[in-house]
Amino acid sequence: DAMVIQNPRYQVTQFGKPVTLSCSQTLNHNVMYWYQQKSSQAPKLLFHYYDKDFNNEADTPDNFQSRRPNTSFCFLDIRSPGLGDAAMYLCATSRTRELAGANNEQFFGPGTRLTVL
Amino acid sequence: GQQLNQSPQSMFIQEGEDVSMNCTSSSIFNTWLWYKQDPGEGPVLLIALYKAGELTSNGRLTAQFGITRKDSFLNISASIPSDVGIYFCAGQGGSEKLVFGKGTKLTVNP
Numbered sequence: 001d002a003m004v005i006q007n008p009r010y011q012v013t014q015f016g017k018p019v020t021l022s023c024s025q026t027l028n029h030n031v032m033y034w035y036q037q038k039s040s041q042a043p044k045l046l047f048h049y050y051d052k053d054f055n056n057e058a059d060t061p062d063n064f065q066s067r068r069p070n071t072s073f074c075f076l077d078i079r080s081p082g083l084g085d086a087a088m089y090l091c092a093t094s095r096t097r098e099l100a101g102a103n104n105e106q107f108f109g110p111g112t113r114l115t116v117l
Numbered sequence: 118g119q120q121l122n123q124s125p126q127s128m129f130i131q132e133g134e135d136v137s138m139n140c141t142s143s144s145i146f147n148t149w150l151w152y153k154q155d156p157g158e159g160p161v162l163l164i165a166l167y168k169a170g171e172l173t174s175n176g177r178l179t180a181q182f183g184i185t186r187k188d189s190f191l192n193i194s195a196s197i198p199s200d201v202g203i204y205f206c207a208g209q210g211g212s213e214k215l216v217f218g219k220g221t222k223l224t225v226n227p
Contacts, residue, residue, distance in 0.1 A: 004159075006159075031213060040220075041219070041220075042205060042217035042218065042219055042220060043160070043205075043217060045214060045215070048213075048214075050213075088157075090159050090160070092159075094213060096213075097212075097213040104148075104213070105148075105150055105162055105165045106150075106162075106207075106215055107162060108152075108159035108160045108161070108162075109159050110158050110159045111157070111158065111159045113157065
């Protein structure tokens, strides 16, 4: 089945210790997104790639970086995790970045729960 | 920026009851999406709506794209325990980005 896969599902890191979360997709979608979701809140977009074109949200801290080495994979790097970065991190994909229309929905992976000690 | 007002914030119902939740905005959206999120999981797409006035069903779920393009509702008929979760509406307006509502937490008592 075509899907969005995130590894690991649970990640524990220490305060200030760099961590990388990974996402892969078998949907062959052009757009990949990273969201941060804290408890009882809606997902918050951090950045997205349209193919290799990187788009950062204005309020995403510099502590968060991303890499997309190929169509299938995208990584989220947190350079120096703080306690406030503990959250669920969601990867999503969409076929294209057309503004509207059928078959351009975002599909989410199962998420990685990050704990910062 | 664009914002979505989703209500109610939470619902406690008995198994077998029907459920209705909605989202409204002061902005126009081109697409409305409804997602369900189980604890510890990512959101799962339930229904996508593309045209004003569109009414779409997916099993016991029915959703509509408001005529003004500023609102949408989701109905769940004959609720069952596995309907428990958080339901998010999301709209797409002038870009590929999603604007999310704050979610409706549904509890179903057997």
